[in-house]
Amino acid sequence: MSDPVGLVVAVVICLPALLLVSQRSTWIVDYLFFVLAFNRCIRRIVDYNNGYFNPYSLVSLTPLVVCGLATLAVLIELNRRRDSFGNRTAAVLFLYLIAIGMAFFIGFINSRFAAVYALGDYLAPIGLIGCGALFASDDRVIDRWCQSVTLTALLVAIYGIWQFYTIPPWDGFWLIASGMDGYMGTPEPQKMTLFSTMNERGPAGSYMCGGLTLLLLRQGTLGWIRWPAVGILAIAILLTYSRTAVIQIGSAVLLYPLLNRGTRSLSSIFIVILIAICGPQLISQLPGFERASDRVATLGNIHEDGSFQGRLMLFGVAIRESVTEPLGIGIGSHGLAAKVSTANKEGTADSTGYIKTLRTFGWIGFMLITVMMWRIWVAARDLAAIDPLDKNAMLFRAWYVSGMIAFLSGDWLFTATFFWVLAGYCLGRANELQENQWRSFDDFQEVDDYCDEELSVET
Numbered sequence: 001m002s003d004p005v006g007l008v009v010a011v012v013i014c015l016p017a018l019l020l021v022s023q024r025s026t027w028i029v030d031y032l033f034f035v036l037a038f039n040r041c042i043r044r045i046v047d048y049n050n051g052y053f054n055p056y057s058l059v060s061l062t063p064l065v066v067c068g069l070a071t072l073a074v075l076i077e078l079n080r081r082r083d084s085f086g087n088r089t090a091a092v093l094f095l096y097l098i099a100i101g102m103a104f105f106i107g108f109i110n111s112r113f114a115a116v117y118a119l120g121d122y123l124a125p126i127g128l129i130g131c132g133a134l135f136a137s138d139d140r141v142i143d144r145w146c147q148s149v150t151l152t153a154l155l156v157a158i159y160g161i162w163q164f165y166t167i168p169p170w171d172g173f174w175l176i177a178s179g180m181d182g183y184m185g186t187p188e189p190q191k192m193t194l195f196s197t198m199n200e201r202g203p204a205g206s207y208m209c210g211g212l213t214l215l216l217l218r219q220g221t222l223g224w225i226r227w228p229a230v231g232i233l234a235i236a237i238l239l240t241y242s243r244t245a246v247i248q249i250g251s252a253v254l255l256y257p258l259l260n261r262g263t264r265s266l267s268s269i270f271i272v273i274l275i276a277i278c279g280p281q282l283i284s285q286l287p288g289f290e291r292a293s294d295r296v297a298t299l300g301n302i303h304e305d306g307s308f309q310g311r312l313m314l315f316g317v318a319i320r321e322s323v324t325e326p327l328g329i330g331i332g333s334h335g336l337a338a339k340v341s342t343a344n345k346e347g348t349a350d351s352t353g354y355i356k357t358l359r360t361f362g363w364i365g366f367m368l369i370t371v372m373m374w375r376i377w378v379a380a381r382d383l384a385a386i387d388p389l390d391k392n393a394m395l396f397r398a399w400y401v402s403g404m405i406a407f408l409s410g411d412w413l414f415t416a417t418f419f420w421v422l423a424g425y426c427l428g429r430a431n432e433l434q435e436n437q438w439r440s441f442d443d444f445q446e447v448d449d450y451c452d453e454e455l456s457v458e459t
Contacts, residue, residue: 003054006046010058010065013039017066021073026141028070029131029421030148032124035066036416037152037207041159041170041197048170053177056113064120067416071123074130088379089133089427093126095372099365100126100331106362107330115332122331124416125423132424137432142392142425146214149418150221153211154229157236160196160204164239165189194239205242206412208233210419213252213402217395244410251402259401260384260394318355328362353407357414376400376423383430390429396422 013035020028043059078090100122107115135141163171172187174180184201185192198204212233214221222229237245322328358366377400383393399419406412413419 003046003050003057005050006043006054006058009042009046010062013042013059013062014065014069017069021069024073026131026135026138026144028066028073029128029145032063032066032070032127032416033149033152033418036063036124037156038197039063040199044170044174047177048173053174055178060117061120063416064116064123067120067123067127070127070131074127074134077134078130088375088431089129089424092372092375092423092427093129095368095375096126096129099361099368099372102365103328103331103361105330106327107332107360110330111332113332115330118332121415125414125420128416128418128420129424129427132421132426133428133431134424136425136428142421143220145421146218146221146418149421150211150214150229153208153214154222154232156196156198156204157208157211157233160194160208160236160239161232163196164192164194167192171195193241194236196236196240201240202242202244202410202412203415205237205240205245206410206415206417208237208240209242209245209248209412210417212237212249213399214395214418216249216253217256217398218391242410244406244412247409248402248406248412251405252398255401256394256398259397261388318359322358322363325359326363328358328360328365331360333360352409353411353413356411376427379430380423380426382434383426386430386433392422392425393429396426 017028017031017035020031039059039062043057046059047053047057074093078093103122104115104119107118132142162168167187167189175184175187175192180200181187184195193201194204195201196204196208198207212230215226215230215233220226237249357369361369380393380397380400383390384397387393396419399422403412403419
């Protein structure tokens, strides 16, 4: 369907990214998160203005273009700076590129255009890991990226709360036209789950979860508005009814001192006590929070939860299907992406993030992803051993472990998340510090050899 307005808007969104990449600017990361956070909302406004829902809207492809440009810039730098880029980072990107290439090829056969539609999410980690590694030694850039992604998460939360209590007409229009009503409630105030500027409540909760994790575990983020922002994000996350986000944040706060030699243990205990005492009372006083309270409460009795029982059933189905289809069903066969075209194989049995990864990448791709994640963890571990006070490494370790726990509940990993920037940071920083250690050792060895030679001459 022809959509000249959508085309113009898509071009306007992509042009700044092209300019930033051509200038090799670090602001491409800030802009990428801005586009990821708001492109879906812009697309809904365009569709509402046009008077029809366009499943092939070019505005939805803007993250793919921006992520592709960022990835291209990283690959060019990788080729240009092979020696300084770091073997750790290159190895991780190589593993991921192989897994993505295989999954996209299979996904394009099974799902055609849906594979292209979903590719942007899967490309994002390449560019973000590369950028994090390239600028790991520049504290000002890393700090600015932290501020930017947290600020976009806060804006997503503010819009989401406004959405929940008012239902903007373009959001209600999209909910019905896309067939998402029912699943996310009815487009009436307080009768719909919050999905904010995203395409669904799960991605919205996951994105805001990343911002809240940064605010809670990285001191100095957003300055004086830090704690008000924590409250706004917490409210918005609860209104998504996303238990995965709640699990991840709670795990991160509890694990942070355990993984980092007791650092900020008192702060973590204080946060947990404050939530335990004030949380239920606060939730009960806020209008529209009855469903959120009930949904979170099921975490204490998960074995009797219908959603949990359904996931267990789907887990067995997915394992059996993965045996008959060992190469997976590819990118684009899951979620909303599959709805933009008729897929031959659609991922209907995605009970956890692990199962979705297995079904998407197949057994070979799943093993490649596993090795890649292990290499990232080893880099973070080595960095913590060399510099135990590195606040970015401490944050990443807690985010990593809590994320792997939350991955049992839902898929949050394969998209543009600041987790990948921190992963690249750990890879690049660990590689740099270890090279400096070896260089210092070599310098010491040369001095020692020189002294031995002088002593032998004198003798």
